[in-house]
Amino acid sequence: MIAIVVLSGFGLALVAPAVQRLLPRHAGWLLALLPLGVTVTLARHAMTIADGGVIAQSHAWAPALGVTLSFYLDGLSLLFALLISGIGTLIVIYSGAYLSGHPNLGRFYAYLLAFMASMLGLVLAGNLxxxxxxxxxxxxxxxxxxxxxxxxxxxxxxxxxxxxxxxxxxxxxxxxxxxxxxxxxxxxxxxxxxxxxxxxxxxxxxxxxxxxxxxxxxxxxxxxxxxxxxxxxxxxxxxxxxxxxxxxxxxxxxxxxxxxxxxxxxxxxxxxxxxxxxxxxxxxxxxxxxxxxxxxxxxxxxxxxxxxxxxxxxxxxxxxxxxxxxxxxxxxxxxxxxxxxxxxxxxxxxxxxxxxxxxxxxxxxxxxxxxxxxxxxxxxxxxxxxxxxxxxxxxxxxxxxxxxxxxxxxxxxxxxxxxxxxxxxxxxxxxxxxxxxxxxxxxxxxxxxxxxxxxxxxxxxxxxxxxxxxxxxxxxxxxxxxxxxxxxxxxxxxxxxxxxxxxxxxxxxxxxxxxxxxxxxxxxxxRFALGACGPAAGYEISLNGMMKLAKWQTRFLQSGYLHNYILTLIIATIALVGYTLLRGAPFQLTLPAMDVKLYEGVLAALMLSAAVVTVRAQSRLSAIVAMGVVGYGLALLFIDFGAPDLAMTQFIIETMTVILFVFVIYRLPAYKIISTPRQFARNGVVAVAAGVLMTTLVLVALGVREGSLLSEFFEANSFIKAHGRNIVNVIIVDFRAMDTLGEITVLTLAGAGVYTLLKLRPKEDR
Amino acid sequence: MTSVILATATRYLMPMLLLFSAFLLFRGHNLPGGGFIGGLVAAATFILHSLVFGVGETRKILRVRPVKLMGLGLLIAMASGLVGVFTRAPFLTGKWYELVLGQGDKWHVGTPVFFDVGVYLVVIGATLIIILSLAEED
Structure with missing residues (x-):
C-alpha cells in the first residue's frame, strides 16, 4: 500500500506533460486527484496509528546488499506525509492557475509530482x-x-x-x-x-x-x-x-x-x-x-x-x-x-x-x-x-x-x-x-x-x-x-x-x-549588512576557488598533444599492471610448444618488419599502409588460430581506419618529425616495456588457463543454457551482456561526443 | 571519384552488402558473425556509397539520422534486458520462446537476439556519425 502511495507520484510525473497537452485547462485539477487520493488513503490509517499501531512494509530492492525498499508508517511519518500530500494537492491546483499559459507547465507538474513523491518517500522510508x-x-x-x-x-x-x-x-x-x-x-x-x-x-x-x-x-x-x-x-x-x-x-x-x-x-x-x-x-x-x-x-x-x-x-x-x-x-x-x-x-x-x-x-x-x-x-x-x-x-x-x-x-x-x-x-x-x-x-x-x-x-x-x-x-x-x-x-x-x-x-x-x-x-x-563576510560570500568564495582548481588541473593534465596522451595511457597501464603482476601471487612463465609452421613464421616476420617501417616512414601514407600490414597480418593470425569472429572484426576495422584516413588526410598538417632524439629513445623504451609486459601477461595466462573454470563453463553451457553455438557471440550477448551494454553505451557517448564537437559548434568556429 | 565502374558496382553491391550484414547479424548466435560485425559491414556499405555519391546522397538514402539510429539501438538493447526483469529474473537474463509457425515449424526467438540487434544499430549509428561528420567537415 505505502509503496504505491510513494511511487505513484513518480508514475504520474511521467505522464503529466501529456495530460497537460491533452487537457490544458483542467490539468491542474485532474492531476491534483493523485495527491488528494494519497491524502485520503493515508488519513484512513490515522485511527489505526492513533491507537498505537504501526504499519511496516518491506520489498526486496537489492537483496544481495541488504538494501530493502521498506516503509514505516507511525504517528510522526503519518503527520508529515499528510502535510506533504494535503498541501501538495492545493499546490498542484494552484499551479494550474498561477502558471496558466506557461509553455513548460506540463514539465512543471512533472517536477512537482516527482518532488512530492520523493518527499513522501523520505518521510515514509524505513531503510537507511x-x-x-x-x-x-x-x-x-x-x-x-x-x-x-x-x-x-x-x-x-x-x-x-x-x-x-x-x-x-x-x-x-x-x-x-x-x-x-x-x-x-x-x-x-x-x-x-x-x-x-x-x-x-x-x-x-x-x-x-x-x-x-x-x-x-x-x-x-x-x-x-x-x-x-x-x-x-x-x-x-x-x-x-x-x-x-x-x-x-x-x-x-x-x-x-x-x-x-x-x-x-x-x-x-x-x-x-x-x-x-x-x-x-x-x-x-x-x-x-x-x-x-x-x-x-x-x-x-x-x-x-x-x-x-x-x-x-x-x-x-x-x-x-x-x-x-x-x-x-x-x-x-x-x-x-x-x-x-x-x-x-x-x-x-x-x-x-x-x-x-x-x-x-x-x-x-x-x-x-x-x-x-x-x-x-x-x-x-x-x-x-x-x-x-x-x-x-x-x-x-x-x-x-x-x-x-x-x-x-x-x-x-x-x-x-x-x-x-x-x-x-x-x-x-x-x-x-x-x-x-x-x-x-x-x-x-x-x-x-x-x-x-x-x-x-x-x-x-x-x-x-x-x-x-x-x-x-x-x-x-x-x-x-x-x-x-x-x-x-x-x-x-x-x-x-x-x-x-x-x-x-x-x-x-x-x-x-x-x-x-x-x-x-x-x-x-x-549599514550593518554583512556583505563580504557573510555565509553567502563564503559560498561564493569556495565556489570560485573550486573553479580555479578545476581550471588549473585541466591545464596541467590536458596538454593537447596526442602523443602525450598515448604515452600517459601506456605508462599508466605498464605501471599498474606490472605492479599487480609483481606484487600478486608468484607466477610461472609457460613456454608453449614451438611447432611454428612456415607460413606463420613468414607472417610474423612480415608484421615485425611492417612495424619497423611504420616507425621509420617518411610520409604519413606509408606509415598508414605499414600499420595496415600489421593489422591484416594479425587478422590472418586470428584465422589461423580459429577465431573467425575476431578476424572479421579486425579486417573491417582495418578497412574503416583506411577510409577514415582518406577523409582526414587533406586536413592534416605536413608530416614532420617533431620529437627530439631523446624523446625517441624514451618512446622506444616505453614501447619495448609495453611489449615485454604484454608478452609476459600472455605467457602467464597460458599457465593459468589449465585451472580456469570460466571457459569450460562457457563451452558447456553455451548451447544448453543460452541456445547458441557461437561461444564468442553468446558471451557477448548473454553471459556478459552487462559488459556489452556498458560498451555500447560508451560507444554511443563517443558518437554523441564526436557529433557535438563537429556538428554543434557555432558557425563562426567552423 | 566519378568512376563509372565504381558507381555502377556500388549500386549493385549495396543491397547485397546490406543483406550480408543482416545475414551476419542473425547467424551470429550459432556461427561467426553477430551484431558488432554485422553493424560494421552495414556502416562500411553506407560509407562506400558516400565515397562514390557524396555524403549528401548517403544521408538521403539513410532517411533516419545516425544519431537516432544509435539511440534506438541502445534503447532496444536496454529493453531486451527488461524482459528478464518483468519475469522476476535479474536484468539482462536471456529469455527464449518458441513460436509455432504451423506445420510443425518452430521459430526460436530470444531476448539476446534483440540485444544483438541493439548492438548492430549502435555500431552502425556511431560509425556513421563519426565518419560522415568527418567527411562533411569543410
Missing part, C-alpha cells in the same frame, strides 16, 4: 539507504523546480546554490547513516526503533551526530547555511510555498525528530540543536523584518520557524516536543497560505515590494481574509492554532530545568516579537495600508487561486477552536513516536492566568513597538 536516496531525490527535484525559469541567470544560480549546499549536506548524511547502520548493526530504521536502540555510548556516536547534523542543518536552512533559502525564492511561488515552507526544508527537522529516540538524550545532541536552533530562530526573525520583498520576508520567517523547531527538539522535554509538533503543523498551514497569498498579490499587481503595496483588501477580499487568518495564526494570537503552538513554546522554555530557563525564554520572546512585527509588515500594510496599487483586473481570481491561500488558513482557525480532535488523532501519535512512549495529550486555548499568558502580552507589546518603527530599523540596519 532508502532514506538517503529519497533525501537526494528531493534535492534533485527541488533543483529543477527552483531553476524552472532557467532562462534567468538568477534562477539558475539559486538552483545551483540550493543543490550544492543541500548536496554537500546529503553526502555528509550518507556517511552518517552508514556509520549508524554499522553501529546499530542494521539498515532498518524500524528495527532500530523497535529495539529501543540508543547509540549514545557507541565509539562512532560523535561522528554520527556531526554528520547527520551536517545533513539536517543544510537541508533545513539552519545558520550558517540559511542563505540558500531566501535565494531559492527565485523559483515560482507554488514552489516556494511547497518546498520552502511546508515540506522540503522540514526534511531536516523530520530526520532530527525521527532519530531523536536513537541518538538523542546527550549534551552533544540536545545542546547543539538548542543553540543552533536559537540562533537561527532569532536571526531568521530579525532578517525577515528587514525585507521589503514579500517572498523574501516569508523565506526568512521560514528560517525562523525551522530554527524554532530545532530549538524545541533540542530542549527535548515532553512539553517541548508537543510544542514542536503543534508548531510544525501551525507553521505548515499558515506559511503555505501566506506564500500562495503572496503569489496572488504578485499575480494581480505585478509587484511583491511591500513599499509599493497598500489597500488591496477592497479589491481582493477573499485573499485578504486568508492573509488575515493566516497572519493571526503566525502572530500566535487566540483563537488560532498558532496561539496554542506559541503558548507551548513559552511553556517549554519557562519550565526547562536549570539556569538557562530565563535565557531560553528571552530568546523565544525576542524571536516571537520580531516575527509578529514582520507579520504586520506582511499583512497590515499591503491589505489595509493607504492605497498604492490597484490590480489591473486582467487576471480574475478563480477558485484555483483562492482555494490554496484560504483553506489552510481556515484550517488553522478551526484547529484552534476545536483543538481536542487534532490533538488526539495527529499530535499524540507523533509525539509518542518521538518520545518512544505512549502519550495522552490534551490541548486547550485557555489555561487560566499563567506566566505564559503574561509572556504573550509582553511579546505583543514589544512587537507593537518594533512594528511602529520597522521602516526606520530597516533603513538603519542596511
Amino acid at each position: 539507504i532508502a532514506v538517503f536516496i529519497f533525501w537526494e531525490l528531493t534535492s534533485l527535484s527541488s533543483y529543477l523546480l527552483i531553476g524552472f525559469e532557467h532562462e534567468r541567470e538568477a534562477a539558475r544560480k539559486a538552483a545551483l546554490q540550493a543543490l550544492l549546499v543541500t548536496g554537500i549536506g546529503g553526502l555528509a548524511l550518507m556517511a552518517g547513516l552508514v556509520l549508524m547502520a554499522l553501529a546499530g548493526n542494521s539498515w532498518e530504521l524500524a528495527e532500530m526503533l523497535d529495539r529501543r536502540l540508543n547509540l549514545a555510548g557507541h565509539p562512532f556516536y560523535l561522528a554520527i551526530v556531526i554528520l547527520i547534523f551536517a545533513g539536517a542543518f543544510t537541508k533545513s536552512a539552519q545558520t550558517p547555511f540559511h542563505f540558500w533559502l531566501p535565494s531559492a525564492m527565485e523559483g515560482p511561488t507554488p514552489v516556494s510555498a511547497f518546498l520552502h515552507s511546508a515540506t522540503m526544508v522540514k526534511g531536516g527537522v523530520y530526520l532530527v525528530l525521527r532519530l531523536t529516540p536513537i541518538l538523542g538524550g546527550t549534551a552533544a545532541w540536545q545542546t547543539t540543536l538548542m543553540l543552533v536552533g536559537a540562533v537561527t530562530m532569532i536571526l531568521g526573525a530579525w532578517l525577515s523584518l528587514l525585507q521589503t520583498d514579500l517572498k523574501r520576508l516569508l523565506a526568512y520567517s521560514t528560517v525562523n520557524g525551522l530554527g524554532t523547531l530545532m530549538f524545541l527538539t533540542g530542549i527535548g522535554t515532553r512539553t517541548a516536543i508537543i510544542g514542536a509538533v503543534v508548531f510544525l503543523v501551525a507553521h505548515a498551514l499558515y506559511k503555505a497560505s501566506l506564500f500562495l497569498n503572496a503569489g496572488v498579490v504578485d499575480h494581480e499587481t505585478g509587484t511583491r515590494d511591500v513599499r509599493r503595496l497598500g489597500g488591496l483588501y477592497r479589491h481582493l477580499p477573499l485573499i485578504g481574509s486568508a492573509a488575515v487568518l493566516a497572519g493571526l495564526s503566525m502572530a500566535g494570537l487566540a483563537p488560532f492554532w498558532g496561539f496554542i503552538g506559541k503558548e507551548l513554546i513559552y511553556e517549554a522554555t519557562w519550565q526547562s530545568v536549570g539556569q538557562t530557563s530565563g535565557l531560553l525564554t528571552t530568546a523565544a520572546v525576542a524571536a516571537n516579537a520580531l516575527l509578529i512585527a514582520a507579520t504586520g509588515v506582511l499583512v497590515i500594510k499591503p491589505f489595509f495600508g493607504p492605497v498604492r496599487t490597484v490590480p489591473d483586473g486582467h487576471h480574475p481570481v478563480g477558485p484555483a487561486l483562492w482555494l490554496g491561500p484560504l483553506l489552510p488558513a481556515v484550517l488553522g482557525l478551526l484547529c484552534g477552536l476545536l483543538p481536542g480532535w487534532p490533538a488526539q488523532v495527529f499530535i499524540t501519535p507523533a509525539v509518542a513516536a518521538v518520545l518512544a512512549q505512549p502519550q495522552d495529550i490534551h490541548l486547550a486555548l485557555w489555561h487560566g492566568f499563567t506566566p505564559m499568558l503574561g509572556l504573550t502580552g509582553l511579546t505583543l507589546l514589544l512587537a507593537f513597538g518594533v512594528y511602529r518603527r520597522h521602516a526606520g530599523i530597516r533603513d538603519g540596519s542596511a
Whole structure:
C-alpha cells in the first residue's frame, strides 16, 4: 500500500506533460486527484496509528546488499506525509492557475509530482539507504523546480546554490547513516526503533551526530547555511510555498525528530540543536523584518520557524516536543497560505515590494481574509492554532530545568516579537495600508487561486477552536513516536492566568513597538549588512576557488598533444599492471610448444618488419599502409588460430581506419618529425616495456588457463543454457551482456561526443 | 571519384552488402558473425556509397539520422534486458520462446537476439556519425 502511495507520484510525473497537452485547462485539477487520493488513503490509517499501531512494509530492492525498499508508517511519518500530500494537492491546483499559459507547465507538474513523491518517500522510508536516496531525490527535484525559469541567470544560480549546499549536506548524511547502520548493526530504521536502540555510548556516536547534523542543518536552512533559502525564492511561488515552507526544508527537522529516540538524550545532541536552533530562530526573525520583498520576508520567517523547531527538539522535554509538533503543523498551514497569498498579490499587481503595496483588501477580499487568518495564526494570537503552538513554546522554555530557563525564554520572546512585527509588515500594510496599487483586473481570481491561500488558513482557525480532535488523532501519535512512549495529550486555548499568558502580552507589546518603527530599523540596519563576510560570500568564495582548481588541473593534465596522451595511457597501464603482476601471487612463465609452421613464421616476420617501417616512414601514407600490414597480418593470425569472429572484426576495422584516413588526410598538417632524439629513445623504451609486459601477461595466462573454470563453463553451457553455438557471440550477448551494454553505451557517448564537437559548434568556429 | 565502374558496382553491391550484414547479424548466435560485425559491414556499405555519391546522397538514402539510429539501438538493447526483469529474473537474463509457425515449424526467438540487434544499430549509428561528420567537415 505505502509503496504505491510513494511511487505513484513518480508514475504520474511521467505522464503529466501529456495530460497537460491533452487537457490544458483542467490539468491542474485532474492531476491534483493523485495527491488528494494519497491524502485520503493515508488519513484512513490515522485511527489505526492513533491507537498505537504501526504499519511496516518491506520489498526486496537489492537483496544481495541488504538494501530493502521498506516503509514505516507511525504517528510522526503519518503527520508529515499528510502535510506533504494535503498541501501538495492545493499546490498542484494552484499551479494550474498561477502558471496558466506557461509553455513548460506540463514539465512543471512533472517536477512537482516527482518532488512530492520523493518527499513522501523520505518521510515514509524505513531503510537507511532508502532514506538517503529519497533525501537526494528531493534535492534533485527541488533543483529543477527552483531553476524552472532557467532562462534567468538568477534562477539558475539559486538552483545551483540550493543543490550544492543541500548536496554537500546529503553526502555528509550518507556517511552518517552508514556509520549508524554499522553501529546499530542494521539498515532498518524500524528495527532500530523497535529495539529501543540508543547509540549514545557507541565509539562512532560523535561522528554520527556531526554528520547527520551536517545533513539536517543544510537541508533545513539552519545558520550558517540559511542563505540558500531566501535565494531559492527565485523559483515560482507554488514552489516556494511547497518546498520552502511546508515540506522540503522540514526534511531536516523530520530526520532530527525521527532519530531523536536513537541518538538523542546527550549534551552533544540536545545542546547543539538548542543553540543552533536559537540562533537561527532569532536571526531568521530579525532578517525577515528587514525585507521589503514579500517572498523574501516569508523565506526568512521560514528560517525562523525551522530554527524554532530545532530549538524545541533540542530542549527535548515532553512539553517541548508537543510544542514542536503543534508548531510544525501551525507553521505548515499558515506559511503555505501566506506564500500562495503572496503569489496572488504578485499575480494581480505585478509587484511583491511591500513599499509599493497598500489597500488591496477592497479589491481582493477573499485573499485578504486568508492573509488575515493566516497572519493571526503566525502572530500566535487566540483563537488560532498558532496561539496554542506559541503558548507551548513559552511553556517549554519557562519550565526547562536549570539556569538557562530565563535565557531560553528571552530568546523565544525576542524571536516571537520580531516575527509578529514582520507579520504586520506582511499583512497590515499591503491589505489595509493607504492605497498604492490597484490590480489591473486582467487576471480574475478563480477558485484555483483562492482555494490554496484560504483553506489552510481556515484550517488553522478551526484547529484552534476545536483543538481536542487534532490533538488526539495527529499530535499524540507523533509525539509518542518521538518520545518512544505512549502519550495522552490534551490541548486547550485557555489555561487560566499563567506566566505564559503574561509572556504573550509582553511579546505583543514589544512587537507593537518594533512594528511602529520597522521602516526606520530597516533603513538603519542596511549599514550593518554583512556583505563580504557573510555565509553567502563564503559560498561564493569556495565556489570560485573550486573553479580555479578545476581550471588549473585541466591545464596541467590536458596538454593537447596526442602523443602525450598515448604515452600517459601506456605508462599508466605498464605501471599498474606490472605492479599487480609483481606484487600478486608468484607466477610461472609457460613456454608453449614451438611447432611454428612456415607460413606463420613468414607472417610474423612480415608484421615485425611492417612495424619497423611504420616507425621509420617518411610520409604519413606509408606509415598508414605499414600499420595496415600489421593489422591484416594479425587478422590472418586470428584465422589461423580459429577465431573467425575476431578476424572479421579486425579486417573491417582495418578497412574503416583506411577510409577514415582518406577523409582526414587533406586536413592534416605536413608530416614532420617533431620529437627530439631523446624523446625517441624514451618512446622506444616505453614501447619495448609495453611489449615485454604484454608478452609476459600472455605467457602467464597460458599457465593459468589449465585451472580456469570460466571457459569450460562457457563451452558447456553455451548451447544448453543460452541456445547458441557461437561461444564468442553468446558471451557477448548473454553471459556478459552487462559488459556489452556498458560498451555500447560508451560507444554511443563517443558518437554523441564526436557529433557535438563537429556538428554543434557555432558557425563562426567552423 | 566519378568512376563509372565504381558507381555502377556500388549500386549493385549495396543491397547485397546490406543483406550480408543482416545475414551476419542473425547467424551470429550459432556461427561467426553477430551484431558488432554485422553493424560494421552495414556502416562500411553506407560509407562506400558516400565515397562514390557524396555524403549528401548517403544521408538521403539513410532517411533516419545516425544519431537516432544509435539511440534506438541502445534503447532496444536496454529493453531486451527488461524482459528478464518483468519475469522476476535479474536484468539482462536471456529469455527464449518458441513460436509455432504451423506445420510443425518452430521459430526460436530470444531476448539476446534483440540485444544483438541493439548492438548492430549502435555500431552502425556511431560509425556513421563519426565518419560522415568527418567527411562533411569543410
